Amino acid sequence: MxxxxxxxxxxxxxxxxxxxxxxxxxxxxxxxxxxxxxxxxxxxxRSKRPVDYHAWTTAADWRQGTGHGTRVVSGPRPGIGLARPAGTTDYRDPHTGKTATWEYATWTSPAHRLPVPATEAVASWNAHTPAGTWIAVELRGTYSDGGHTPWYVMGRWTAGDGETDIRRTSVDDQKDGRSAVSTDTFAVDDPSSGLRLAAYELRLTLYRRPGSTDTPTVWRVGAMASDLPDxxxxxxxxxxxxxxxxxxxxxxxxxxxxxxxxxxxxxxxxxxxxxxxxxxxxxxxxxxxxxxxxxxxxxxxxxxxxxxxxxxxxxxxxxxxxxxxxxxxxxxxxxxxxxxxxxxxxxxxxxxxxxxxxxxxxxxxxxxxxxxxxxxxxxxxxxxxxxxxxxxxxxxxxxxxxxxxxxxxxxxxxxxxxxxxxxxxxxxxxxxxxxxxxxxxxxxxxxxxxxxxxxxxxxx
Structure with missing residues (x-):
């Protein structure tokens, strides 16, 4: 249970x-x-709340970001799609042992400055991923002292699990000595030090099989960041x-x-x-x-x-x-x-x-x-x-x-x-x-x- x-x-x-x-x-x-x-x-x-949820969902939102090979998908549910590959990469799926080559494109959000600097963050997203496509969602934070986190993988996701799909997965062992990711949650290691997450960017990487015309489409990506008392x-x-x-x-x-x-x-x-x-x-x-x-x-x-x-x-x-x-x-x-x-x-x-x-x-x-x-x-x-x-x-x-x-x-x-x-x-x-x-x-x-x-x- x-x-x-x-x-x-x-x-x-x-x-x-x-x-x-x-x-x-x-x-x-x-x-x-x-x-x-x-x-x-x-x-x-809102400027005083210890919880901030922010998302990118509209065509105007998507145009504010920086894309490499992506395009804004119009319509009643605007999103980001793969227009042309920015490159190719090999990915070895740790859960199937298979290595495959994928075309990819990226979209990076503007930095979102938090009204109340945070100790934790959880990203979430809504997307359409036809067979043979998938997405990675990453977060990079700016610390309250001006330093930066690495790009943390918050999830590698696809809706399916067929022969042409990767296996959806979180990524373990991500840390920089100041913060870490546990499955789906980013957290500052020692909040008592006063260190906080002051801002963050989200990066989407959209993948498909080489030569395919299919594309994942991301309709919503955002994160909840919070600073809650013990x-x-x-x-x-x-x-x-x-x-x-x-x-x-x-x-x-x-x-x-x-x-x-x-x-x-x-x-x-x-x-x-x-x-x-x-x-x-x-x-x-x-x-x-x-x-x-x-x-x-x-x-x-x-x-x-x-x-x-x-x-x-x-x-x-x-x-x-x-x-x-x-x-x-x-x-x-x-x-x-x-x-x-x-x-x-x-x-x-x-x-x-x-x-x-x-x-x-x-x-x-x-x-x-x-x-x-x-x-x-x-x-x-x-x-x-x-x-x-x-x-x-x-x-x-x-x-x-x-x-x-x-x-x-x-x-x-x-x-x-x-x-x-x-x-x-x-x-x-x-x-x-x-x-x-x-x-x-x-x-x-x-x-x-x-x-x-x-x-x-x-x-x-």
């Missing part, structure tokens, strides 16, 4: 020292509750926009136990793709029968197996790579997916009230979340609503069967296990928490209310 979160414990030392230097963390639907609505998330000036307890948010529950399919990861163990040991570890699939289907998208034809027909909910296969990170050997899940969601028609952090359940209330469910990442002991019946070093679940008293209604995939997936968890307990950056495990040892990490999936053309709520959170 765990996700990939345990591999992020290497970041615990970085978070542990942050307290002194970091800024404080400033539709089966019932009717919305009658409590007065809390202030919208925008009440905190804390075991977070302030409680008062209930506000409560009493609404969204219609979201219920899928259990546990019924897939033992299925396709080559993907993260089977269903027991599939909380992330199971949560992703629930929200993808909330938006009316799902795999076609042809796409599911590889799944054993005796298995229930074959789309969960499909999600596990196509979010799988071959280096991490798991399905819990955060941006890989967001990228998978965006392979469905007119859906977008991002990874960010939120500051409280008030943010989630505004999103749910607008019709956008939220996938949250949390770690907890069995005694810290009443009704869960388990403890976990890392787990993804989906917030689909709030009771009239403000408690959290969650689709929890760590349930024995699909009908049992809907749970109600105490607001205070849920908010704390999700937002804290430090916790104690069952041996009393200090471990890291996710600090409010979430996945947000939403249409390319959100409804006006959804657009407004997203914009209040700095997401466009």
């Amino acid at each position: 765990t996700s990939s979160a345990p591999r992020r414990t290497v970041l615990a030392a970085a978070l542990a020292a942050a307290a002194g230097a970091a800024a404080p963390l400033a539709a089966a639907a019932g009717e919305p509750g009658r409590r007065p609505a809390p202030p919208a998330p925008a009440a905190t000036p 804390r075991f307890e977070v302030p409680a948010s008062p209930p506000g926009l409560v009493g609404r529950e969204l219609r979201v399919p219920r899928y259990s990861q546990e019924i897939h136990k033992g299925q396709y163990p080559q993907y993260d040991n089977g269903g027991e570890a599939w909380c992330s793709p199971t949560s992703s699939q629930m929200i993808i289907e909330h938006w009316g998208r799902r795999p076609t029968p042809q796409q599911l034809s590889w799944v054993d027909p005796s298995y229930a909910d074959p789309q969960v197996c499909h999600a596990a296969r196509y979010t799988f990170d071959y280096q991490y050997n798991g399905c819990g790579n955060w941006p890989f899940n967001a990228a998978y969601a965006a392979t469905y028609h007119d859906l977008q997916g991002i990874v960010t952090r939120l500051s409280s359940l008030t943010d989630v209330e505004h999103l749910v009230h607008a019709g956008i469910p939220v996938i949250t990442s949390q770690s907890f002991l069995k005694t810290e979340l009443d009704g869960a019946g388990y403890g976990t070093a890392g787990h993804l679940m989906t917030v689909i609503g709030f009771t009239k008293t403000g408690d959290v209604i969650a689709n929890d995939p760590a349930s024995p069967d699909d009908p049992a997936v809907r749970r109600v968890y105490k607001r205070r307990q849920f908010e704390n296990i999700w937002l804290r950056t430090k916790r104690h495990d069952d041996k009393g040892q200090v471990k890291s928490g996710s600090g409010g990490v979430c996945y947000l999936y939403f249409p390319t053309k959100p409804a006006p209310t959804q657009h407004r709520v997203l914009a209040e959170l700095g997401i466009r």
Whole structure:
């Protein structure tokens, strides 16, 4: 029932020292509750927020970058495509052992200066990668003392896993003695030194087979950067926009136990793709029968197996790579997916009230979340609503069967296990928490209310 979160414990030392230097963390639907609505998330000036999400998504955005062999793809969903190769390179796939030659082109974003210098960053992207194409996403940071990081690979990604495809992968052992990347997360090694990430650039490299006219197309690339304090307890948010529950399919990861163990040991570890699939289907998208034809027909909910296969990170050997899940969601028609952090359940209330469910990442002991019946070093679940008293209604995939997936968890307990950056495990040892990490999936053309709520959170 765990996700990939345990591999992020290497970041615990970085978070542990942050307290002194970091800024404080400033539709089966019932009717919305009658409590007065809390202030919208925008009440905190963006320049003061410890979390900054920034992305490049429009034709104007893409033209601001520097391309070598790329072109701006026009249309309702502008992007960057490969126009002509800037060169060729050989890539040895560490997971297949095969070496192949690829044409490539690059696009580099302008430098994005952070309103609040950060200790961590997570990139995410949305792209179309036909068979025989792939992309690499890299981040290069500027430190607060003026130095620079190397170009860190934040992911090598393709939607498929056929004979002409590479295997999507994170890259281990990336560090410069001042910062490092753990699977999908960039982190400053020692925040207590005062060192921060002051700005960053993102670089896209688009690859295809030599002589091919196919091209990957990247529609969105961005990053969430944050500077969160070291804390075991977070302030409680008062209930506000409560009493609404969204219609979201219920899928259990546990019924897939033992299925396709080559993907993260089977269903027991599939909380992330199971949560992703629930929200993808909330938006009316799902795999076609042809796409599911590889799944054993005796298995229930074959789309969960499909999600596990196509979010799988071959280096991490798991399905819990955060941006890989967001990228998978965006392979469905007119859906977008991002990874960010939120500051409280008030943010989630505004999103749910607008019709956008939220996938949250949390770690907890069995005694810290009443009704869960388990403890976990890392787990993804989906917030689909709030009771009239403000408690959290969650689709929890760590349930024995699909009908049992809907749970109600105490607001205070849920908010704390999700937002804290430090916790104690069952041996009393200090471990890291996710600090409010979430996945947000939403249409390319959100409804006006959804657009407004997203914009209040700095997401466009």
